[in-house]
Amino acid sequence: xxxxLFIGVGFNSLAQDPEPPVIRFxxxxxxxxxxxxxxxxxxxxxxxxxxxxxGREGSDPIVADPIDTLDASVTSxxxxxxxxxxxxxxxxxxxxxxxxxxxxxxxxxxxxxxIKYDSCQNSLIINWTPYIGWNxxxxxxxxxxxxxxxxxxxxPSLSSTSASYVFTDAIPYTDYxxxxxxxxxxxxxxxxxxxxxxxxxxxxxxxxxxxxxxVTKDKTIQxxxxxxxxxxxxxxxxxxxxxxxxxxxxxxxxxxxISGSINYTHEVFSTKKGKxxxxxxxxxxxxxxxxxxxxNIASNIILKCDSVNNLLVTLSWDNYQxxxxxxxxxxxxxxxxNTNIELLNSLNYGINTITDDISLLGNSxxxxxxxxxxxxxxxxNDDNIYGIKGYSRSNIICVSALSPxxxxxxxxxxxxxxxxxxxxxxxxxPEKYLFIVxxxxxxxxxxxxxxxxxxxxxxxxKNNAAPGVYTYYLKITxxxxxxxxxxxxxxxxxx
Numbered sequence: 001x002x003x004x005l006f007i008g009v010g011f012n013s014l015a016q017d018p019e020p021p022v023i024r025f026x027x028x029x030x031x032x033x034x035x036x037x038x039x040x041x042x043x044x045x046x047x048x049x050x051x052x053x054x055g056r057e058g059s060d061p062i063v064a065d066p067i068d069t070l071d072a073s074v075t076s077x078x079x080x081x082x083x084x085x086x087x088x089x090x091x092x093x094x095x096x097x098x099x100x101x102x103x104x105x106x107x108x109x110x111x112x113x114x115i116k117y118d119s120c121q122n123s124l125i126i127n128w129t130p131y132i133g134w135n136x137x138x139x140x141x142x143x144x145x146x147x148x149x150x151x152x153x154x155x156p157s158l159s160s161t162s163a164s165y166v167f168t169d170a171i172p173y174t175d176y177x178x179x180x181x182x183x184x185x186x187x188x189x190x191x192x193x194x195x196x197x198x199x200x201x202x203x204x205x206x207x208x209x210x211x212x213x214x215v216t217k218d219k220t221i222q223x224x225x226x227x228x229x230x231x232x233x234x235x236x237x238x239x240x241x242x243x244x245x246x247x248x249x250x251x252x253x254x255x256x257x258i259s260g261s262i263n264y265t266h267e268v269f270s271t272k273k274g275k276x277x278x279x280x281x282x283x284x285x286x287x288x289x290x291x292x293x294x295x296n297i298a299s300n301i302i303l304k305c306d307s308v309n310n311l312l313v314t315l316s317w318d319n320y321q322x323x324x325x326x327x328x329x330x331x332x333x334x335x336x337x338n339t340n341i342e343l344l345n346s347l348n349y350g351i352n353t354i355t356d357d358i359s360l361l362g363n364s365x366x367x368x369x370x371x372x373x374x375x376x377x378x379x380x381n382d383d384n385i386y387g388i389k390g391y392s393r394s395n396i397i398c399v400s401a402l403s404p405x406x407x408x409x410x411x412x413x414x415x416x417x418x419x420x421x422x423x424x425x426x427x428x429x430p431e432k433y434l435f436i437v438x439x440x441x442x443x444x445x446x447x448x449x450x451x452x453x454x455x456x457x458x459x460x461x462k463n464n465a466a467p468g469v470y471t472y473y474l475k476i477t478x479x480x481x482x483x484x485x486x487x488x489x490x491x492x493x494x495x
Contacts, residue, residue: 055090108133111192120286413457421454
């Protein structure tokens with residue numbers, strides 16, 4: 001039964017009030033969350049009952065509300081509906097005598113503990129309110145930490161003025177419970193509420209797939225990534241490196257991406273600088289700590305021309321790295337006249353070289369430009385578990401075909417349709433061309449920069465040249481600036 005003796009701000013006793021009880025401690029039961037109040041009977045007349053009070057939240061000075069009346073033989077009470085799990089709660093006790101009631105005992109306040117997880121530092125930040133009631137008898141705080149099914153860890157003997165502690169060995173995705181214990185000089189203790197949390201970080205995508213790293217005609221590297229859009233994380237960072245073991249240079253950041261794909265162009269490609277490696281990382285609010293998930297590596301292919309001997313072009317390239325399903329084929333393409341693209345061969349993974357015979361490409365009737373270009377296209381296998389099939393192009397490499405030169409030594413410009421004109425016969429069209437004919441006195445009789453133009457036996461396109469021996473000079477410059485010069489004689493006669 002609760003005996004309501006007084007309600008309101010404080011309690012004013014008579015001038016000859018007996019001494020109040022002495023509260024030894026208030027403590028929160030860490031298993032149930034109930035508050036235990038323990039006290040000693042004060043001196044004076046015989047006590048008949050005790051009244052236990054709880055301080056009203058937010059009142060200053062404290063307003064005490066009675067919560068129960070107890071027999072005089074009871075000096076400990078458990079408050080089962082306490083708010084000690086949400087704040088520090090104050091308690092006091094008064095003694096009831098036959099004709100008088102004591103003043104209220106000095107208030108004691110429970111310790112209220114809170115905990116936060118700093119995922120960036122993998123630490124638990126523990127804060128608590130002070131234990132109030134022991135005054136100078138309070139000597140230390142102890143911190144108790146329990147991780148999942150592990151044993152209870154005690155961090156002992158923190159200063160009596162301490163109000164926080166940082167536990168720096170927290171493990172992500174682990175359940176932790178924490179409470180505080182206060183000690184006083186008389187070997188009494190008081191525990192706080194127990195507070196628990198799980199050290200969760202935001203859930204990353206279930207996968208990030210590097211679709212390809214491909215070199216464009218503009219000599220940039222085009223990158224594509226696909227990821228699971230069902231994720232709590234929507235921020236990403238793109239990293240680059242020239243060594244597959246050190247992909248650490250931040251290239252770009254992508255925030256609030258929910259589309260499931262990211263494309264980026266990196267203007268970095270150069271065969272002289274070597275291979276480029278990329279990874280896309282999903283990051284949360286603390287990206288500097290570590291990535292939540294990284295993609296597979298994406299790297300461009302570097303194609304090289306090893307040699308051009310007797311119109312045999314030998315090419316080699318490094319492997320594409322690294323698709324989830326691996327490389328199925330290396331498709332080798334040849335480009336002629338800047339526009340004509342032809343698949344030369346599809347080679348299995350592990351074959352990284354090919355020789356192309358370009359002698360059959362050009363002839364006097366079907367000539368092509370002397371610049372012949374190549375690129376490699378890597379093709380991913382068909383069994384990528386994410387349903388993605390990647391393609392990656394290498395850089396384009398071009399070679400100049402050093403055209404064989406055929407020049408007749410005589411012609412008969414008589415108009416009969418046979419052997420009426422003369423010019424050097426080239427299999428490939430050079431970048432620059434100069435053909436000059438001189439008479440025997442060294443006078444120029446014909447000149448052209450058009451590789452398709454013939455000398456028809458006229459002198460400066462006016463009069464027919466006299467029969468006899470003439471000299472010519474030929475200069476061609478290939479697309480890679482190789483200069484070839486040729487001189488000789490031509491005999492002009494009329495049958």
